Amino acid sequence: GQQVMQIPQYQHVQEGEDFTTYCNSSTTLSNIQWYKQRPGGHPVFLIQLVKSGEVKKQKRLTFQFGEAKKNSSLHITATQTTDVGTYFCAGPGSGSGNTGKLIFGQGTTLQVKP
Amino acid sequence: ETGVTQTPRHLVMGMTNKKSLKCEQHLGHNAMYWYKQSAKKPLELMFVYNFKEQTENNSVPSRFSPECPNSSHLFLHLHTLQPEDSALYLCASSQSFGGQNYGYTFGSGTRLTVV
Numbered sequence: 001g002q003q004v005m006q007i008p009q010y011q012h013v014q015e016g017e018d019f020t021t022y023c024n025s026s027t028t029l030s031n032i033q034w035y036k037q038r039p040g041g042h043p044v045f046l047i048q049l050v051k052s053g054e055v056k057k058q059k060r061l062t063f064q065f066g067e068a069k070k071n072s073s074l075h076i077t078a079t080q081t082t083d084v085g086t087y088f089c090a091g092p093g094s095g096s097g098n099t100g101k102l103i104f105g106q107g108t109t110l111q112v113k114p
Numbered sequence: 115e116t117g118v119t120q121t122p123r124h125l126v127m128g129m130t131n132k133k134s135l136k137c138e139q140h141l142g143h144n145a146m147y148w149y150k151q152s153a154k155k156p157l158e159l160m161f162v163y164n165f166k167e168q169t170e171n172n173s174v175p176s177r178f179s180p181e182c183p184n185s186s187h188l189f190l191h192l193h194t195l196q197p198e199d200s201a202l203y204l205c206a207s208s209q210s211f212g213g214q215n216y217g218y219t220f221g222s223g224t225r226l227t228v229v
Contacts, residue, residue, distance in 0.1 A: 045217040099169040100210025104157040
């Protein structure tokens with residue numbers, strides 16, 4: 001079945017260091033979305049990428065969608081303690097028809113040491 | 115407050131109990147979803163409703179029974195659960211057209227413990 005994989009599963013960084021998480025899909029995606037879940041919280045939508053090779057920035061966060069639309073990355077520059085949490089990528093489920101369902105990666109949990 | 119409200123926030127139930135989870139959204143979204151989040155698996159899709167019609171059942175056991183009386187409300191009825199059903203149950207809503215959605219808004223979730 002369709003799979004969305006993320007690496008690494010965990011990442012510990014010193015505050016100020018950069019962080020990157022990678023997302024790979026077994027199928028070509030029409031779009032990819034990124035979510036952040038703080039410890040004890042719920043996932044919060046960050047961004048959606050649609051175009052091949054698209055790059056979008058949100059302050060210190062840079063999101064990229066691969067040329068083949070099967071992979072994506074999230075890069076955080078100069079991490080802060082507020083960046084702690086689990087970052088999920090998600091793509092439309094195959095055969096989704098009009099459902100809008102998303103298949104989520106297993107997430108990358110980021111710990112930041114002050 | 116996210117725009118999607120889930121109640122209760124925490125629930126402890128015995129294996130013979132019957133309980134219901136409630137989700138409510140006032141964002142005008144046309145799609146609502148139930149996801150299960152446990153330590154062992156990532157966010158796992160359970161059910162999808164579009165315009166209050168069920169459009170996806172991801173092979174969920176019958177001890178989980180969804181109900182969507184209108185586009186703003188979604189319920190998950192629980193009965194004779196197993197301890198392995200203990201997890202965070204998340205409701206989400208989105209605008210969905212032509213198979214695409216424009217970002218989920220999740221509720222805060224219900225932390226379910228089955229004893």
